[in-house]
Amino acid sequence: MVLATMANPLIYFSICLFLSILIILVKFLNKVWWTPIRIQSLMKSQGIEGPTYRFLHGNTKEISSMIRKIRSSPQELLHHTLPMVHPHFHSWIQIYGMNFVQWYGPQAQLIITEPELVKQILSNKDRSYPKTKVSSEIKKLLGDGIVLSEGEKWVKLRKLANHAFHGESVKVNSCMVPEMIASLEIMLERWRHHHGKEIDIFSEFKILTSEVISRTSFGSSYLEGQHVFDMLTRMTHIISENNYRVRIPGIGKFVKASYDIEFENLEAKIRESFMNMMKKREKDAMLGELDGYGHDLFGLLLNAYHDSDETRKISLDDLIDQCKNFYLAGQETSASALTWIVFLLSVHTDWQDKARKEVLELFGQQIPSQDRIAKLRIVSNHSTMASF
Incomplete structure (x- = not known):
């Protein structure tokens, strides 16, 4: 009788422990497997594809590998720097188009590179696009500034x-x-x-x-x-x-x-x-x-x-x-x-010559003053930078 009484709490504890572990496991699998697979399927049905989600790490290993590979060898000084700065973006744009989904662990990231959509998102007049939730480390770095x-x-x-x-x-x-x-x-x-x-x-x-x-x-x-x-x-x-x-x-x-x-x-x-x-x-x-x-x-x-x-x-x-x-x-x-x-x-040495000529004509060997800097046209012209 005493043994039976002692066994009941032990059985109850074991059942509770088993259920707790089961619930934690179900939540974990839902976050790192079921939810990413479901999101990937939904995005694909809307015409948005991307690299396949890999269990737990997403695409982070692929991205790290691409970055290490491109930066391990000297690069030419070219205006087109995307392949060197973000090799994964450059590669996946060629495969999946201007807009695609990539995975940071189990977190989906919708990458938008189509200019008109980027413009629409940045204007955000109806506040449909809140700022991205950042990692705890970035939050500590920048705070709520x-x-x-x-x-x-x-x-x-x-x-x-x-x-x-x-x-x-x-x-x-x-x-x-x-x-x-x-x-x-x-x-x-x-x-x-x-x-x-x-x-x-x-x-x-x-x-x-x-x-x-x-x-x-x-x-x-x-x-x-x-x-x-x-x-x-x-x-x-x-x-x-x-x-x-x-x-x-x-x-x-x-x-x-x-x-x-x-x-x-x-x-x-x-x-x-x-x-x-x-x-x-x-x-x-x-x-x-x-x-x-x-x-x-x-x-x-x-x-x-x-x-x-x-x-x-x-x-x-x-x-x-x-x-x-x-x-x-x-x-x-x-x-x-x-x-x-x-x-x-x-x-673009031709623009270098134009900018230097303008500065010398306006200031000569004098130190530029705050008011006269505004008179620079070539140096401050936004269209000049765009033409680069």
């Missing part, structure tokens, strides 16, 4: 950014243009010492843009700004190196890889750096060394953080996230754009 935020919050952050870089604000912040010119002169002087030698212009432009952003938008020294840039860059490298590594759902809550630990440490150090910059600026404002908190981007963000009006006020996390967005996205996009322009000018 202007890049990832939406709705009223995006509008508030966009107004602050627009105000910081509006023509009138640039004039009020009188040191902004001279700081840009000084940074550029330092770079050019460095280039003169490398006359006749090869220069890595992307690295040079990264130094230039990081220095300009640090000084003009955050009022920090180059070394202080470079420290933040280095940490943010390392975080992006960690994301890039592990971009196509698919993990078992939930495993990260119990076991952290070495790169996860490094990523979290970098995130904490970056937050500490911005907090120190914030305390220094607040101290300068209290001592009367600044007009308010300053007129640069960082000053405007601090003003919004201390604003008593809740409609204009931003949180501490918003302030830090916005700083990370401008430090990282501002530098990377500017350095890449400058590098691309110089590359295009080196390929």
